[in-house]
Amino acid sequence: MNLPAHIAVLLVPPCTLLQVGAVTRVFAEANRHATAPLYHLRFVSADGAPVLLENNVPLAVTGSLQSVQPDEALLVLSEGIGKAESLGTALQHRAAQPLLGGLGTGAWWLAQAGLLNGYRATLHWPHLPAFNERFLKVIVTQHVFELDRDRFSCGDGVALIDGLLALISRQHGAVLTEAIASALSMERIRNQEDRQRVPLLARLGEKQPRITEAVMLMEANLEEPLTTDELARLTGQSRRQLERLFKQHLDMAPTRYYLQLRLEHARQLLRTTGKSVIQIGLLCGFSSGAHFSTVYRGHFGIAPREERFKS
Numbered sequence: 001m002n003l004p005a006h007i008a009v010l011l012v013p014p015c016t017l018l019q020v021g022a023v024t025r026v027f028a029e030a031n032r033h034a035t036a037p038l039y040h041l042r043f044v045s046a047d048g049a050p051v052l053l054e055n056n057v058p059l060a061v062t063g064s065l066q067s068v069q070p071d072e073a074l075l076v077l078s079e080g081i082g083k084a085e086s087l088g089t090a091l092q093h094r095a096a097q098p099l100l101g102g103l104g105t106g107a108w109w110l111a112q113a114g115l116l117n118g119y120r121a122t123l124h125w126p127h128l129p130a131f132n133e134r135f136l137k138v139i140v141t142q143h144v145f146e147l148d149r150d151r152f153s154c155g156d157g158v159a160l161i162d163g164l165l166a167l168i169s170r171q172h173g174a175v176l177t178e179a180i181a182s183a184l185s186m187e188r189i190r191n192q193e194d195r196q197r198v199p200l201l202a203r204l205g206e207k208q209p210r211i212t213e214a215v216m217l218m219e220a221n222l223e224e225p226l227t228t229d230e231l232a233r234l235t236g237q238s239r240r241q242l243e244r245l246f247k248q249h250l251d252m253a254p255t256r257y258y259l260q261l262r263l264e265h266a267r268q269l270l271r272t273t274g275k276s277v278i279q280i281g282l283l284c285g286f287s288s289g290a291h292f293s294t295v296y297r298g299h300f301g302i303a304p305r306e307e308r309f310k311s
Contacts, residue, residue, distance in 0.1 A: 003167040004073045004098050006040045010065055011051040012078035012087065012109055019077055019104055019160065020059065026164045029180040030172075038172065044068060046087055065090050073099040076106035079156065081127050088113040101152035103160050110153070111135040120148040124156040125196040144194045155196045162190045188272040210235045211245050218258045222265050225285040228254050263299050266292070270307045277304045 009023060024041065031037045045051050048064035068074055074097045091113035094100065102110045107123040108131060110116050117137040122128070122145065132140040145154035145163030147170075154163030161184065169177040169189075181189050213235045217226060231254060232239040246254045266284040269275060275283070281292030281304075296304050 002171045003039075004071060005038060006069065006072040007042070008068045008072045008074050009041065009043050009103075010068075010074060010076045010106075011043055011045050011059070011061065012076060012080075012084075012106070013051060014054070014080045015051060015059075015077055015104075016054050016079055017057060019079065019156065020053065022160055023075075023077065023103065023164065025184065026161055026168075026180060029183045030168055030176065033176055033179045033183075034172070038168075046090065065094075068094065068097070070096070071098065073097065073101065075099075075101040075103055075152075076109050077103040078105045078109060079124075081105050081108045081130065083112065084109070091115060097150075099150055099152060101154075103154055103163070104156040107131070107138075107153035110151075111138050116151060116153075119151045120146045121151065121153040122146050122155060122196070123153060124159075128196075142195045143192055144190045144196055145192060147192065158186070159190075159196055161186065162194075165189050166192065188268060208245065208249055210237055210242070211249060214242060214246075214254065215257070215261075218261055222262050222285055223283050225258060225262065259295070260299070262286075263296060266296065266304070267300065267307060270304055277308075280304070 007027070011020075020043070027039045027041045030039055042062040043059065044063050044065055044067060045061045046065050048061065048067070050058040050060050053059055074094055076091075087109060091109065092115070095115055100110060100115055102108070102121070102123060105123045105127055107116060107121045108127065111121065111131070111134075116135065118139070120139045120141055122141050122143050123131055125142065128140065128142060131138070144159045145166060146152070147166065152163065152167060154160050165177045165180060168180070177189060214231050217231055217234055226234070228242065229239050232242040235242065242254055246252060246257060250257055262284040266280050269280045269283065270277075273280075277293065278289035281289050284292070286292035286295065293304055296307070300307065
């Protein structure tokens with residue numbers, strides 16, 4: 001499904017300045033780098049009244065949901081979840097729009113209107129468990145974004161930008177989206193296979209500081225990995241205690257978690273730099289290119305060179 005040239009973004013409070021700015025900037029950069037304007041973007045609210053963003057900053061809109069034209073893509077932008085029967089009813093009448101999308105937590109409001117039944121969808125990661133539990137007819141994923149036929153959804157923050165770039169790329173190609181990403185100082189553009197990264201602190205809370213500290217040490221020492229004994233000593237516990245905590249809370253040994261961090265970093269370097277496979281292997285703590293390639297294939301199912309070609 002291509003993204004129509006005319007796009008209406010429905011703001012469902014709470015919304016943030018960052019969200020509005022990200023959407024505006026992506027399409028502004030698309031128009032700036034194209035030979036002629038590609039997209040006409042406007043913001044609407046449920047009733048046509050200005051929307052209060054964070055810190056009570058008012059944002060004027062061009063009309064109400066009812067003003068959205070049949071040829072416009074309708075993207076629902078929000079940072080919150082809840083229940084609004086009147087909004088759900090109004091959205092139900094928009095099922096025939098050429099593209100319906102949810103940005104941030106926008107998929108929640110589309111699902112509440114029954115517009116995502118039988119579709120793959122995602123939203124900002126803190127709300128995924130509630131989303132999955134509430135909307136049983138939606139195929140919920142943890143991906144950065146989802147594009148399933150005429151339905152689109154994405155997370156928040158950088159995931160929102162990744163998703164919009166994917167929509168633009170499908171229609172206008174990678175050269176344009178790479179120019180947009182460069183203007184936004186993005187190191188790389190994630191694809192639909194990438195998962196939203198849930199911060200470790202969010203998963204564990206603040207009750208496991210020793211695990212969090214150990215992971216921070218791992219992330220800071222990818223090129224010359226620390227041993228499990230060194231990690232235990234630096235975090236003030238025994239090796240056995242560290243291994244037990246990782247198994248209990250992350251369901252894997254510290255060595256396995258460390259290896260995954262190194263491989264994920266390697267994949268990012270393969271996709272975003274011109275460094276050789278051997279250089280990347282060394283930067284991620286592998287003793288040789290052959291060893292790196294073997295471990296990489298075993299984890300991701302493809303060789304490092306194939307990963308680079310794929311990206």
